[in-house]
Amino acid sequence: MSDYNFAYLDEQTKRMIRRAILKGLAIPGYQVPFASREMPMPYGWGTGGVQVSAAVMTPDDRFKVIDQGADDTTNAVSIRTFFERTAGVATTTKTSEASVIQTRHRIPEERLSEGQILVYQVPIPEPLQFLEPRESETRKMHSLEEYGLMHVKLYEDISRHGHIATSYDYPVKVEGRYVMDPSPIPKFDNPKLGDMAAIQLFGAGREQRIYALPPYTQVVSLDFEDHPFEASKPDHPCAMCGAENSYLDEVITDDTGGRMFVCSDTDFCEARQAAGNTGTMNGRDAA
Amino acid sequence: MTPLLSVQGITKFYGHHIGCKDVGFDLYPGEVMGIVGESGSGKSTLLNCMAGHLTPDAGAVVFDTRSDGPKNTVTMSEPERRMLSRTDWAFVHQHARDGLRMGVSAGGNVGERLMAVGERHYCDIRAKATDWLGRVEIDATRVDDRPTTFSGGMQQRLQIARNLVTGPRLVFMDEPTGGLDVSVQARLLDLLRGLVRDMGLSAIIVTHDLAVVRLLADRLMVMKDGHVVEAGLTDQVLDDPQHAYSQLLVSSVLQV
Numbered sequence: 001m002s003d004y005n006f007a008y009l010d011e012q013t014k015r016m017i018r019r020a021i022l023k024g025l026a027i028p029g030y031q032v033p034f035a036s037r038e039m040p041m042p043y044g045w046g047t048g049g050v051q052v053s054a055a056v057m058t059p060d061d062r063f064k065v066i067d068q069g070a071d072d073t074t075n076a077v078s079i080r081t082f083f084e085r086t087a088g089v090a091t092t093t094k095t096s097e098a099s100v101i102q103t104r105h106r107i108p109e110e111r112l113s114e115g116q117i118l119v120y121q122v123p124i125p126e127p128l129q130f131l132e133p134r135e136s137e138t139r140k141m142h143s144l145e146e147y148g149l150m151h152v153k154l155y156e157d158i159s160r161h162g163h164i165a166t167s168y169d170y171p172v173k174v175e176g177r178y179v180m181d182p183s184p185i186p187k188f189d190n191p192k193l194g195d196m197a198a199i200q201l202f203g204a205g206r207e208q209r210i211y212a213l214p215p216y217t218q219v220v221s222l223d224f225e226d227h228p229f230e231a232s233k234p235d236h237p238c239a240m241c242g243a244e245n246s247y248l249d250e251v252i253t254d255d256t257g258g259r260m261f262v263c264s265d266t267d268f269c270e271a272r273q274a275a276g277n278t279g280t281m282n283g284r285d286a287a
Numbered sequence: 288m289t290p291l292l293s294v295q296g297i298t299k300f301y302g303h304h305i306g307c308k309d310v311g312f313d314l315y316p317g318e319v320m321g322i323v324g325e326s327g328s329g330k331s332t333l334l335n336c337m338a339g340h341l342t343p344d345a346g347a348v349v350f351d352t353r354s355d356g357p358k359n360t361v362t363m364s365e366p367e368r369r370m371l372s373r374t375d376w377a378f379v380h381q382h383a384r385d386g387l388r389m390g391v392s393a394g395g396n397v398g399e400r401l402m403a404v405g406e407r408h409y410c411d412i413r414a415k416a417t418d419w420l421g422r423v424e425i426d427a428t429r430v431d432d433r434p435t436t437f438s439g440g441m442q443q444r445l446q447i448a449r450n451l452v453t454g455p456r457l458v459f460m461d462e463p464t465g466g467l468d469v470s471v472q473a474r475l476l477d478l479l480r481g482l483v484r485d486m487g488l489s490a491i492i493v494t495h496d497l498a499v500v501r502l503l504a505d506r507l508m509v510m511k512d513g514h515v516v517e518a519g520l521t522d523q524v525l526d527d528p529q530h531a532y533s534q535l536l537v538s539s540v541l542q543v
Binding site: 148149151152156158159160224225227 | 365394
């Protein structure tokens with residue numbers, strides 16, 4: 001392990017990233033540019049999140065990585081191993097035990113507490129990009145608080161689908177000021193962004209932007225008066241643990257239309273099963 | 288009476304080359320001003336300077352704002368100027384594609400300015416958008432279609448609806464009928480004339496088409512090489528041109 005500096009990045013780079021993080025925390029929702037480094041993994045695999053994690057990590061931390069809620073997918077396993085090898089920090093899959101959690105596309109079901117840090121991997125940090133491709137213009141729109149365009153996107157949704165069909169990457173307004181892209185978390189998770197006890201950091205490696213939400217920040221999902229925001233999820237209980245209020249993945253089980261809905265947060269689901277909860281398709285039920 | 292817009296000594300250079308030089312006039316509420324001249328005479332430069340798209344090298348553009356009275360828009364802060372340009376001002380581009388969002392439905396295009404000034408009620412926005420499509424003679428069933436499926440004339444009318452929906456007091460138009468065939472032009476002019484009269488709009492129209500100013504404009508300015516060579520009432524200038532260039536311009540129109 002000792003061939004690398006602690007947590008892979010050199011100290012000057014970490015210092016630069018920490019400055020960006022501090023600035024981001026001081027201006028919640030504002031995208032701070034930073035000099036993103038080449039990482040030993042391709043863009044899109046969480047290079048932004050890895051750099052932010054490396055910059056905030058200390059040898060005493062306990063690290064958890066989740067990818068779409070799961071601890072055991074390729075992305076989560078490889079990033080967890082990366083920090084085991086380069087930083088030698090302890091790792092865990094238990095949400096409550098972790099002090100730094102890097103996540104892709106989910107917020108853990110379990111309520112986070114003060115002292116924890118949640119690091120998001122962000123593919124596209126600019127919420128206005130799809131309607132206004134010029135960055136010179138989107139920056140100006142942020143600085144002048146011209147956010148009418150964001151509602152044009154939601155308007156288009158309603159006119160085409162009859163309801164706001166954006167189900168992930170749902171734009172939010174932070175402390176009544178900046179419109180922010182919450183990274184592609186499902187809109188089911190949007191209400192958890194606001195008033196959270198943990199620090200939330202967002203890193204976009206390819207786009208070279210960092211932004212942040214300090215603890216207990218007000219975060220409001222954008223909507224229309226007559227089409228209010230709704231945190232939606234599949235209308236089923238979890239097939240493994242029977243949870244009614246967690247976000248579910250749809251899993252195809254055969255080629256004749258068979259499917260099951262299971263919690264996307266594996267730690268949450270396993271903890272519930274260990275506590276004796278069970279769903280309709282859990283093997284133990286039949287046995 | 289305070290002029291709605293008072294332009295004083297606008298000068299714009301592109302390096303050593305003159306864009307427009309020392310142009311000034313007053314525009315009163317409800318008045319339509321035409322600016323004509325050949326290509327390269329500085330009409331569009333002047334219009335862009337007035338609308339805040341270009342910063343003039345010298346001169347002032349004083350607009351009679353609703354809240355604070357006459358204010359120089361050249362020196363006002365950018366947020367204020369951008370606020371003006373989505374509330375009290377409107378800008379109709381020559382090419383509808385420059386003024387529309389081609390990837391957004393007609394309703395969304397019209398609704399954008401409403402949402403930009405804080406409307407947050409979907410049904411209200413949609414009702415207003417549909418109403419405005421009707422006013423510019425676009426069928427209400429097309430409200431969810433993208434402008435890419437519209438004809439050139441419809442796109443231009445959609446652009447006008449999108450600009451007028453917030454009830455502006457001053458409209459800048461850059462060759463609004465350019466690139467349209469004559470019968471579509473005639474209908475568009477008819478529509479514009481009706482809207483200008485009904486809403487009591489003031490407008491500044493840049494064009495090289497004398498028929499457009501004859502129909503729409505109360506007053507006329509003739510530009511050549513960045514200078515105003517003649518100005519006056521439209522009929523007076525067109526029927527009795529004094530300057531050699533105006534005479535050339537008027538006599539160049541083919542009589543059918």
